Amino acid sequence: MAEDKLTTRAEDFSEWYNQLVIKSDLADYAPVRGCMVVKPYGWALWENITSWLDKEFKATGHVNAAFPTLIPMSFFEKEKDHVEGFAPELAVVTHGGGVELEEKLAVRPTSETIIGHMYSKWVKSWRDLPILIVQWGSVLRWELRTKLFLRTAEFYWHEGHTAHSSAEEAKEEMYRILDIYERFCLEEAALPIIKGTKSETERFAGAHTTTSIEAMMWDKRALQSGTSHYFSTNFAKAFEIQFLNKDNVLQYAETTSWAISSRIIGAMIMVHGDDQGLVLPPRLAPVQAVLVPIYKNDAEKAKVMEVADRIFMELKAAGIRLKMDDRDNVSSGFKFNDWEMRGVPVRVEIGPKDVEKGSVALARRDKPGREGKTFVPQAGLDSAVSGLLVEIQDSLLKRATEYRDANIHDPKDYEELKKVVQDGWAFSYWCESRECETKVKEDAKATTRNIPFNQPETEGTCIVCGKPSKRKVYFAKSY
């Protein structure tokens, strides 16, 4: 069988990514422009992501609901910035049942409008608030240039939409969600991220404040990996979400929305993946460990499978997500490469020699090839594997954090800033003016990512114009 090697990251990072998504069996191109088919392996990964988030949302008082895919076009006209932001990328249904529709319907690009409309019906009294609803589903945006997981026309996500009786409460909600996103990234996805506030130009269409989590990919470009928005009363005014407060005064609700999409899978691919393929964090991997029995003939097979089956049961009982690769039509070498391509964190190899010695070969995916392989006793393998999964999870986060920190620079002047953002991030004082932001974009093709929270009380001067500045911002090229 001929080798079927992946383009390396150094050769062509974009090509590496495209090939990897297909070869690792996460997704495939759909016969529809810009759309993807998420294959069972990719969907299993997505389910592990969604189930953790769903549990956290429920634990913080949120409930799930479903709103229509189609939204009356007129709804988009109600919020000025929102329509400007989304009109260019709407797909519109013009006919139904063979008849031209009187009012055209947009396929939802996001659901603030239709949910805002419903909230106006549901909210009459301060007693009706807060409303904390999450919708799981997909949305459609007519993107001009797509890439599997990172930017597809249709993508999967959850969108949280909440309404509150005070600005303070709504802002708290925005930050609470961003904290959940941060914990998800650090604890589950092993993605080091930076929490902060978006600049005015990078803000969500119609938002008062947009906060985000930003991650650095292997090629050092930034990926906005999740957002949490505070709308103040912008959408409440557009959709007339009003209630009588405790003082019997009619007032507008304060709303938020927030999302993490299937794009987060793209982030995991581009942060953890290597030239052998995908590397999945153990906590989210659909298959945490794979067993590969090795034998030459039926006599060996019988002996090996007896041990392999026993180990399989033991590891299964320990709660490890497990797969036995007992395919007879491919060689062991093929299987090793195959599971490495799919990013399975731990591989357990059991051959005739291991049966005799009472050992197994244990290979960890974060150290590819033979260097990640050690021989360990069969006795106590369940705790050895469990321990290794934890170790891999930690080492992925550590490695990604070190990589990110090593590639964030503090340029001395504007000339240096232009240089460093070509292959890294810059963390610099910025006067928060649109002019300076635009200048950086034009000169260096880098944008502001976010202004991180909890900055020290120091002052400096804007890296672009030299005016006094209190806060630093990240500049980077982004996806």
Add this chain to the structure above:
RNA sequence: CGGGGCGUGGCGCAGUCCGGCUAGCGCGCUUGCUUUGGGAGCAAGAGGCCGUAGGUUCGAAUCCUAUCGCCCCGACCA
């Protein structure tokens, strides 16, 4: 939307400039035998109205016209 590339068995491609006989190749697939500790070997098979629609011609994957779609780069992108 601008620039570039490409549509030929499931996948990747050759053939197209310069029209010609039964449309090839690699991988994968099926069957059999030998293999299996880092991407196995041999043998025999199955599988195609050459993206679509018109046209030119004795004859079109190949030339002409139109059309649909995909990929890459750029612009755009909560």
